[in-house]
Every structure is written in structure tokens, then in C-alpha cells.
Amino acid sequence: MVKAFYKKQHMMLIHGDTFDVLSKIKPETVDMIFADPPYFLSNGGISNSGGQVVSVDKGDWDKVSSFEEKHQFNRQWIRLARTVLKPNGTIWISGSLHNIYSVGMALEQEGFKILNNITWQKTNPAPNLSCRYFTHSTETILWARKNDKNARHYYNYELMKEINDGKQMKDVWTGSLTKKAEKWAGKHPTQKPEYLLERIILASTQKGDCILDPFVGSGTTGVAAKRLGRKFIGIDAEKDYLEIAKTRLENEKWNK
Incomplete structure (x- = not known):
């Protein structure tokens, strides 16, 4: 049993260590998982935000000392995720070049088959300040079973076609970064846009299905799940982020 930080209308947020909480969830009870795990970019560098130079350091949760540590982290949480996923369930994992290759290998090592490699092309990416690389304008989202x-x-082919x-x-999805209007409840450094999660949920789940986000952050997955009539479980170790997620969920209507 796990204690809920927030629970209402089939929505549950849990404060705790992802590994610990996943190990306590009943096996094969989740229809879909969306995960946006740490990219491990907090290395003292700089980036651009709204035209301002800012530090890339997001917190201790985004730091790692070696590739081996990063890969072990990914294998561990993916192994636990596999246990709670139903036999016909699927998992979606988002990441940049800094982490996604480890994630892909970890998926195969832990008994998953990758179904698609989605390229999310951002229409308004931040410029590259060093002028020594191409502008980073895409992220990868792996879909696996x-x-x-x-x-x-499950794949809702007809709806995606419509x-x-x-x-x-196709496996290239184009759209903007998260709109300011979606950040009204508080700031999170890697908040995903709602349209992205809505498409993922519509493509791979049906109404009433249970969706899990083991790194819930500001709660975009939960907002989309509630809007589309899915049940939801979100886990995060940071209470401040869970407060943002709770506020957003409270503001969203449950679509029966």
C-alpha cells in the first residue's frame, strides 16, 4: 500500500521515491505509462530561457556522476515499470540525446519491444548560445510494449488517421513548446505541452484505462488523462512539483 498525497475523481498523486513506490504498486494493473525521466543535464552549463541566459542546473535529481550510474538508474525504474504494466499495456518515454540512447537500450535489456521512435519537432526551440552546434530542436519519444x-x-489507428x-x-510530430498559459499553476523546468500528452493518450488507451507517470513533475499527464476520462497515478519526489500538479488537476474537469 502507498499513501496518497492527493486522491480525487480517479486521480492519485504520490509523494515518494519512484523506485520505492513502483515496487509497492500491484503488478499488472496499469494500462499505459508515460515517463519523462531526468535528462541529467545539470552540469553547471548555461542555456536560454525567454531570451535570458540561465543555468541548466535543475536540482540534485537531475545530476549523475557517470554513464554507468545513469544507465543503471534507467534499467532499474524501467524494470519496475514493466512489473506494474498489464500484459498488453504500453510505455512511452521522452528524452533528449543526453539520455534517450540509454533509455532505448534499457528498454530492450528489460524485456520490451520498441514500437515507434517518435520525433517531436519543436517549432520554437531555444537558440544555441555557443554557436558551436546545430540548434537542439527535437526530442525523442519511444513507444514500447x-x-x-x-x-x-492497443493502437487507435482510425483516430490518429482522422x-x-x-x-x-507519421512518427514526426510538429508543435510548439509549452505555452505560457499552461504554466499558470507554477514553474517546472521541463513541463510538456498538453497537446503532446493528449495525442499519446488517445493513441494508446481507451476511456477508463489507468495511466501511470513515475516522474509526474507539474502533472501534464494527469491533466490530459482527466480531460480524456482516464484514471491516473502520478509519482514524484518533489513536493513543490506535486503541489503544482494538484492545483492543475483540481482545475480540470473529469470527462466521464
């Missing part, structure tokens, strides 16, 4: 012979994942003007949807 258990690599079991009898696994049959959204894409009657054509098969």
Missing part, C-alpha cells in the same frame, strides 16, 4: 509472444498492444487529415500518422 512487453516483448512477449502473446502481447497485443486527426492527420485522413492520412496515416
Whole structure:
């Protein structure tokens, strides 16, 4: 059993260590997982935010001492995630070049089959201040299911085709960074836009399904889940972020 930080209308937020909480969730009870794990970018560098030079350091949760430590972190949480995922469930993991290759390897090592490699192309990326690299304008989202012979994942092909003007949807999705209007409840350094999570949830779940986010942050996954009539569990070790997520969930209507 885990103690809820917040629980209302099929929405649950849990304050705690992701590894500890995942190990206490009943096995094979989750239909879909979306995870935006730490990118491990907090290395003392600088970046651009709203035209201002800012530090890339986000906190101790975003720091790691070696590749081995980073990869072990990814294997551990993905292994636990696999346990709570239903046989036909799927997992989506977002990341930049700094972490996504470790994530991809960890998925295969822990018994997953990668279904798609989604490229999220940002229309308004921050400029590269050093002028020594191409502007980082994309992130990768891996979609995977258990690599079991009898696994049959759900994919709402017809809806995705309809959204894409009657054509098969491709694995390159284009859109803006998170709008300021979606950050009204508080600031989180890596808040994902709501349209991105809405598409992911619509593509791979049905109404009433249970969605888990093990690094919930400011709660975008939960907001989209509630809006679309899905149940939700979010985990985070930072209470300040959970307060933002709680406020956003309270403001969203449950779509039965």
C-alpha cells in the first residue's frame, strides 16, 4: 500500500521515491505509462530561457556522476515499470540525446519491444548560445510494449488517421513548446505541452484505462488523462512539483 498525497475523481498523486513506490504498486494493473525521466543535464552549463541566459542546473535529481550510474538508474525504474504494466499495456518515454540512447537500450535489456521512435519537432526551440552546434530542436519519444509472444498492444489507428487529415500518422510530430498559459499553476523546468500528452493518450488507451507517470513533475499527464476520462497515478519526489500538479488537476474537469 502507498499513501496518497492527493486522491480525487480517479486521480492519485504520490509523494515518494519512484523506485520505492513502483515496487509497492500491484503488478499488472496499469494500462499505459508515460515517463519523462531526468535528462541529467545539470552540469553547471548555461542555456536560454525567454531570451535570458540561465543555468541548466535543475536540482540534485537531475545530476549523475557517470554513464554507468545513469544507465543503471534507467534499467532499474524501467524494470519496475514493466512489473506494474498489464500484459498488453504500453510505455512511452521522452528524452533528449543526453539520455534517450540509454533509455532505448534499457528498454530492450528489460524485456520490451520498441514500437515507434517518435520525433517531436519543436517549432520554437531555444537558440544555441555557443554557436558551436546545430540548434537542439527535437526530442525523442519511444513507444514500447512487453516483448512477449502473446502481447497485443492497443493502437487507435482510425483516430490518429482522422486527426492527420485522413492520412496515416507519421512518427514526426510538429508543435510548439509549452505555452505560457499552461504554466499558470507554477514553474517546472521541463513541463510538456498538453497537446503532446493528449495525442499519446488517445493513441494508446481507451476511456477508463489507468495511466501511470513515475516522474509526474507539474502533472501534464494527469491533466490530459482527466480531460480524456482516464484514471491516473502520478509519482514524484518533489513536493513543490506535486503541489503544482494538484492545483492543475483540481482545475480540470473529469470527462466521464
